[in-house]
Amino acid sequence: MSENQEYLVPFPDKRRRNLRADCETCFGLCCVALYFSASEGFPIDKEAGQPCLNLQSDFRCSVHKSLKERGLKGCLAFDCFGAGQKVSQVSFGSRDWRKLPESAQQMFEVFLIMRQIHELLWYLTEALTIQPARTIHDALSAMLIEKECLTHHSPDYLLKLDVAEHRADVNTLLLKTSELVRAEARRGQKAYSGRQKTFARGACLIAADLRGADLNGTDFIGADFRAADLRGADLSKSIFLTQAQLNVAKGDTNTKLPSSLTPPMHWD
Incomplete structure (x- = not known):
């Protein structure tokens, strides 16, 4: 096991x-x-209920494959x-x-x-x-x-x-x-190798340098990961991490994630 x-x-x-x-x-x-705001990484400013200009007749996004290149962080997240x-x-x-x-x-x-x-x-x-x-x-x-x-x-x-x-x-x-x-x-259970775990609910981690950090066991509900650097970090057993949080962070092939989540396509 x-x-x-x-x-x-x-x-x-x-x-x-x-x-x-x-x-x-x-x-x-x-x-x-x-509601969309261009300043928050969306294509345009638009009201709720108004279709995005990139929405096609088949309900697919015409620029989905180039969201990162276009800087559309709101869509990515x-x-x-x-x-x-x-x-x-x-x-x-x-x-x-x-x-x-x-x-x-x-x-x-x-x-x-x-x-x-x-x-x-x-x-x-x-x-x-x-x-x-x-x-x-x-x-x-x-x-x-x-x-x-x-x-x-x-x-x-x-x-x-x-x-x-x-x-x-x-x-x-x-x-x-x-x-x-x-x-x-x-209590120093084997599953955690005796490491102290943290509580990061609602934490502001914008642009935080978390490279190589051991973040196992950390509670991340509501934490803001925008531009946080997770390269090489171990989040494999962090708790309540979501795909949306990862989508706005930086990571690479050395970033370890929970099995329920996937590396965003724009990571290195």
Whole structure:
């Protein structure tokens, strides 16, 4: 058994796949529903509900392969956690906003809500792979099922959700997960080789030099990784790291990542 296998417990890959963007089955919702600002790395300034100038008739991006070269960091960073395809295929039954313009605004608003719920599902899914949190896996599983059920309700139901309340419910368990990771580290368990783990929730890591750093066991919820240098860093057993955070950081082939994440295409 490898060190990573000692740290992770088995969990179906299918759930992770459902929490990754599948642009082929989405109606380009992130390119329409979101407010864009050119100063934040998007193609233009645009209002929410207005299609991006690069959105094609097939809902694909005409400049997707050259986002880095064009400096479109906002586009590179965004991750819908699979909310786009859920709204497109489930909430609206494969009916796109161009064919049903009367439903377009509702679809965009539901997408913004669904994206937040799917983000919570991502964190809960990750928490269930963390061995030190095994004592609360039942509670995490119950919470995951509860929040997953929300995503299958009607658009009208979703628009009435108090997302902040659901986020607070989930956060209670995520904080407990983080505490259990640090507690096990203090006990010098083999999975952590006795190293002290840190708590970087909401940390401002903009342009931080983290080259070669051992960041295993670090809680990164809400941390700002814009232009952070992760070359050679070991994040293989960090917790609650997301693809969106990696997408705005610098890294290379020596950067070690959790198995659930992939090196961004623009890394060295």
